[in-house]
Amino acid sequence: MINRIIRRRKQTASSAELLDMNNIPHHVAIIMDGNGRWAKRRGMPRAYGHHAGANTLKRIVIAATELGIKVLTVYAFSTENWKRPVDEVTYIMKLMDEYLGKNLLELNENNVRLHFIGDMSRLHATLQQKFIAAEAEMANNTGLVLNVAVNYGGRLEMVQAMQHVAEDVRKGTLLPADIDEAVLSRYLYTAPDNDVDLLIRPGADKRVSNFLLWQMAYAEFWFTDLCWPDFTKDTLIDAILSFQGRERRFGGLK
Numbered sequence: 297m298i299n300r301i302i303r304r305r306k307q308t309a310s311s312a313e314l315l316d317m318n319n320i321p322h323h324v325a326i327i328m329d330g331n332g333r334w335a336k337r338r339g340m341p342r343a344y345g346h347h348a349g350a351n352t353l354k355r356i357v358i359a360a361t362e363l364g365i366k367v368l369t370v371y372a373f374s375t376e377n378w379k380r381p382v383d384e385v386t387y388i389m390k391l392m393d394e395y396l397g398k399n400l401l402e403l404n405e406n407n408v409r410l411h412f413i414g415d416m417s418r419l420h421a422t423l424q425q426k427f428i429a430a431e432a433e434m435a436n437n438t439g440l441v442l443n444v445a446v447n448y449g450g451r452l453e454m455v456q457a458m459q460h461v462a463e464d465v466r467k468g469t470l471l472p473a474d475i476d477e478a479v480l481s482r483y484l485y486t487a488p489d490n491d492v493d494l495l496i497r498p499g500a501d502k503r504v505s506n507f508l509l510w511q512m513a514y515a516e517f518w519f520t521d522l523c524w525p526d527f528t529k530d531t532l533i534d535a536i537l538s539f540q541g542r543e544r545r546f547g548g549l550k
């Protein structure tokens with residue numbers, strides 16, 4: 297047993313040492329999935345898994361800053377997650393409130409710039425206000441940009457971007473002929489750091505579930521069967537090592 301622990305420690309140390317610190321993905325996105333199954337396997341209610349998942353997020357944000365990731369976008373609640381039982385939705389909303397209350401100070405101390413992305417108008421007014429206050433408090437931080445996607449959908453993001461574009465065209469500040477990829481990008485929630493370099497999805501499913509559709513055009517994908525509550529810094533390192541072993545061609549040739 298002890299041997300096994302020592303062996304595991306050695307492996308961990310060596311995988312971190314293998315990282316090329318000059319080739320850390322700039323923008324990492326994570327679909328924090330598998331909380332419910334993780335809890336069910338332990339004979340616990342799904343809420344228990346969400347609670348554990350929130351603790352994982354705390355650890356991974358610190359790990360991301362330590363590894364030199366510049367932008368981390370995490371999927372916390374999708375536009376489709378409203379289909380879940382009202383008790384579960386209520387619990388997740390309460391958890392976000394608690395998470396902010398418990399971790400704001402530490403995020404701030406770590407120079408994290410928090411940003412919520414998604415359509416906040418459907419959230420409870422007090423939660424919206426807390427999000428706005430937290431963003432304002434960290435607005436001048438210069439470290440990791442942490443985008444937390446709440447009531448987020450990639451399609452909704454594009455619809456809202458189109459609405460804002462149409463509005464600017466109507467006002468005469470934008471000409472239809474001037475709309476190109478660069479202009480449209482500026483209307484996305486994640487602007488100016490749109491392009492995702494590495495997309496990570498734990499929880500065994502291999503799909504994007506309406507996350508960052510525009511931003512993932514040339515993202516590298518990494519999946520793991522581990523559920524989000526079991527995700528650790530070492531898992532993140534494994535994902536980055538895989539990223540570093542790939543050849544990104546962006547449609548060109550080597």
Ligand code: IPE
Pocket residue numbers: 328329330331332333334372373374377388499
């Ligand atoms: C992800 O975990 C968290 C949210 C979608 C809010 P799930 O709740 O989807 O967990 P599984 O996929 O059912 O195990």
Ligand code: IPE
Pocket residue numbers: 327328329330371372373374377501503505
């Ligand atoms: C995606 O997970 C959304 C979040 C992790 C917040 P889901 O569990 O909602 O996705 P599907 O339903 O398996 O595609």
Ligand code: MG
Pocket residue numbers: 329330331499
């Ligand atoms: Mg899920």
